[in-house]
Amino acid sequence: MQKRLIKRAVRKQETSKQPKQKGKRKPKPIPKEPTRTSIRERRPPIKYEDYEMNMMLTEMHTTDYRLKALNVLVNSGVFDELNSEVVKKIINSVMQ
Numbered sequence: 227m228q229k230r231l232i233k234r235a236v237r238k239q240e241t242s243k244q245p246k247q248k249g250k251r252k253p254k255p256i257p258k259e260p261t262r263t264s265i266r267e268r269r270p271p272i273k274y275e276d277y278e279m280n281m282m283l284t285e286m287h288t289t290d291y292r293l294k295a296l297n298v299l300v301n302s303g304v305f306d307e308l309n310s311e312v313v314k315k316i317i318n319s320v321m322q
Contacts, residue, residue: 295320 296317299305305313 292321 299316299320305316308316
C-alpha cells in the first residue's frame with residue numbers, strides 16, 4: 227500500500243515539473259488595409275432635427291409675443307396714466 231502511495235507521489239512531482247502544454251493557438255490574422263472612409267459630414271436624423279428646432283422656435287415665439295405686447299403697451303402711453311401697482315400687475319400677467 228505504501229509503495230503505491232509513494233509511486234503516485236513521485237508521478238505527481240514529475241508531472242508538476244513539466245510545463246503545461248496549452249492547446250494550439252491560431253495564428254493572428256494579417257491586418258487588412260483600412261477601408262475607405264466617408265468624407266461626408268455626419269448629421270443626426272431629420273426626426274431629431276425637427277424636434278430640436280420646434281422646441282427652439284416655440285420658446286422664441288412666446289418670448290417675442292410677450293415682448294411685442296409689452297412694447298405696444300409702453301409705446302401707447304397707457305402706463306403713464308395708471309398706478310404703479312396696476313402697471314406691475316399688467317406686466318406680470320403679460321409675462322406669464
